[in-house]
Amino acid sequence: MPVNQKLKEIIDAATPLFAGEAEVVRTYFDWSNRTAATDRKWIAHQCFKEFYGSGYGEPEHGILVEWGQQMIDKRPELDKGMDRHEMLQLVEGIYAEYHHYCLFADIYDNLGAPGEAKLIPSALKNWTEGKTLDDYRLDLRMTHGELGQAAMDFTEGGYCTLYHEGTKLAGRGGIDDQIAAACQIVYDDEVGHMLKGVVALGDYDLDDAGWALVKEKVVGQLQRRIHMRNGQFSYPLSQERIKAIHAGDIEPIAFDYSIMNKAA
Template structure:
């Protein structure tokens, strides 16, 4: 099935911000100031995200789902939440393992307690706009959160491209490859079925507004996670949409042309 013009418009609104996020990783990997220390910092922050943005909210949603088990639909919904909780926990393990493998004897261990200390304000800003969209915009808000999750996997794709540069880069590429495919599925779960739902023109518009608002906040979130590879004025340019759009893979997403 071909995507509707509304779905295409939504993806076109998101695509420049996806490529803006990818630019951060490209600049980081090419930078002379990248070191084992800076790698450990972004990996620790990624482990934090997998745990506190990925696992913890899904476990909470799982408890709510258990209490509301009533029919096939609610059983299936809980199945999805628990599968995603398992996958996010696996992502956390992959990054925590990676941290341990790359850490030297003088680096602090990434215990669960230490993980909390890797929270960063730009990530909190993104988390709070997501909470706000969910609570104020209901199902459209939740849908927007699912669509922007992972930022079109550009971190994982970019890390996979660094394979062959060093033993550490190979290990990073291995871990990121594992995460990449799960995250694509998670994003598709946000997009899947959009064309089967009777969304009004205003709802499509709202979905585009909410997703781009979230993606704009992903730029400073990632830039801070990676130790600010982009200057502040470039971050603002990207937030204004000043970026060549990333090509969305409609075939991989299950659409015909």
């Protein structure tokens, strides 16, 4: 599949920021300030993201119920010719995100002392930098509708850098092996979700102003994603380092264009 030149420009703007997100996580995993408590903190935050998505659903619901309701609502359409595979995609999406939640929640519980309360969804909260990103994305969707959603889908999972860095912990033993195993499963699912977003954005037929807007909003989200991860992981990077990353002082991630052919 030939890659649309405008999409390529957006990918080029994104790859240094994907590398920044990877740097946060990689720095954390080898950080001297890393403890079981900071591990529980990032894992609980990750559980929040997997369970509640953007954090703007009904707090008592989460993705499980929101998407489950969509599944119930769409059921009659199956009798009116709705493609059965479209429904299957929805079911798979519910399974995948809930599975990710379970994987990380199990590690959280394993890190607790014997007899300590298990993780439950109502105990999960968004965090300052996570909320800043969610606010930016909410505004993007409210102001720019479908195109805003497309710019958001492009950034879903941040090129899977957290999961990719997590898989590299394999072989260290203990909790790190559990994190690596969970991240491998999530990575395999999320690569597909991310590609869907990248390919969908490339299918848009926009004028120059439209592409400039998408690029600005992709960069805006990815810059905030670095702060979101830095807060999630107890600030392994200094604010100065993040400023330097935003300014381009980093080796970009090599975008794997071959995986797009698989998604096409």
